[in-house]
């Protein structure tokens with residue numbers, strides 16, 4: 001969806017629309033490592049206001065994504081409820097060096113050509129910004145044992161029994177080696 005700036009009335013423009021999974025998919029990065037899926041349609045409510053030197057977009061995104069836990073690799077529903085508050089300024093995207101300075105401010109500035117607002121692209125960006133860097137099915141997710149591959153949330157680790165697997169056993173082994181080295 002696109003909105004032309006010259007078609008936004010003085011009173012502002014209000015957008016209400018839904019994204020289903022098919023629509024959502026069109027905006028996913030080609031290599032999506034998280035296997036995102038929209039379980040419940042995304043409800044988009046936006047208010048676009050034209051100001052003298054910028055466009056102000058406010059609203060909410062609501063839906064439920066299916067995501068993959070970084071630790072146990074299981075898919076689980078992730079409720080998305082994101083407040084949108086963006087300032088669109090006419091101009092070029094800043095160079096990476098300048099971007100670092102911009103990060104100091106909390107305001108969400110975006111640049112555009114001043115003519116057309118790419119609403120879909122904006123919505124997609126907001127979804128990805130809303131996702132935490134590390135997605136976990138639960139704070140206490142135990143993850144997968146890197147050695148035997150057991151999902152530690154569901155079953156005990158199969159290599160737990162071999163003492164060599166514990167960090168204390170490893171420490172013990174180092175200590176023994178050090179003492180025996182001293183003895184000789």
Ligand SMILES: [Zn+2]
Nearest residue numbers: 069072137141
């Ligand atoms: Zn997990």
Ligand SMILES: [Zn+2]
Nearest residue numbers: 145148157159
């Ligand atoms: Zn194991």
